[in-house]
Amino acid sequence: MITHTIDVVSYCRVSSQGQGESGLGLEAQREYITRAALQNGWNIIGEFVDVVSGKLAIEERPEGAKALSLCKRAKAKLVVAKLDRLSRSVHHIARLLDQTMDFKVATMPQADKFQLHLFAALAEQERSFIASRTKEALAALQARADDGDIQSVEKIARRTAALEKGRTATNRAKASKAIQDRVSSWQESVRDPIDLCIRKGGRTLQQVADCLNGKGITTSRGSTWSSMQVKRVMQKLALTLPSKEDAL
Template identity: 35%
Template sequence: MPKNFVAYYRVSTERQGRSGLGMDAQREAVAAYLNGGKWHIIAEHVEVESGRNADRPALDAALAEARLHRAPLIVAKVDRLTRSVAFLSKLLESGVEVRFCDLPQVEGPAGRFMLNQMVAVAELEAGLISARTRSALASKRRFYQGLTDDERAALAAQGKATGLGGKRSTVLTDEARKAGTARRAAKATDRARDLAPTIASLRAAGITSATGLAKALTERGIPTARGSDKWTTVQVQRVLSRLDA
């Protein structure tokens, strides 16, 4: 079991948020799920909302902190997050591991239901992709079979493949390279944004140099984008440049 967790709690009204009504039960559920051991909650985020508002700033903050520390997000009840498609989509896109205290094992009825749904969706997706791939290959094969020898020679002279058999190599187009670069840049920017609150806190404490920030991030146990437990000055400078951009 991981040592660190980020907890997300939800209460329905401001009165419950101020009084802690409902919070004790959720904290008890989390403690019971973790069942002792050398773990600790490194952060708690409480959402106070009515159920109608689609914005969940506390959830966004909890997911960001979970990504920052590479820690699972722990929630007392599964229905706290999965009442809407938007919630589920946000979780899937976040890349954060989520633990539901009322669903500790997939053998339970709710666990089996969720697992079956996930498997069903995965199977459907795989089937559709496979069908599209077969259709595309068949179409391409028919196209090449209909070419004359002169047309094949013309394509070969342009460096284009004239069939589906034999040794083939993949050559990335400029568009594909640009798309890959854009994806990597977006991922790096998202990571920098996750780090922004921590860096702001360190700066407020008087740690302003890149070297000092690198040491502080390392001491806090926050992993780098590639999962290293040690930050360098250059890595911090790159993060800062993205935040200042």
């Protein structure tokens, strides 16, 4: 049961102007804060919204600096919907805590300073793991695309288009076609060497790979050939072995 109220300053952050104008993400943050305020007896005395990257410390953000100033003047607590709206950096969170800046997080209103510091550290570690896994997955996807896998090429094209804001559908289609054209051009460049290796006695995929490696011909990534890479490229070029392939 709520026996007293405390004054709080609501602070929301979105990363792009589009999110700020459309309310995408912003309304959800306000709802979190409003619900937590009702449940915990918080009196919202002001609201500030920034459209900036989470990499900036809150005191370096235009509206964030104003929110902190109001908190000090009114002896109020800052409240954010989620911890990452305050900062994505455990260093920034720790600095605020060390400066005795008291703040609340709507999704975990009862968390103390130690718990907030711990959550920030765990969140930063998880983001690091995700970034590493994403980088590895993209590298594998790029390798398959370089070997002529059209589905991988299309996935990269879609991802590139999604990351490039403001591009028209026509330009996205052109970008996708340009990527496929580069792959097709490279595939055609190795058609004759592969065909020559087959004509010189290559009867298995591995023999063709060994032949290409022996000639110093590399894959599109500059590495040596494997039987699987040969298979993929031969399928795209509609090339076949004169005898039954060895099992891979």
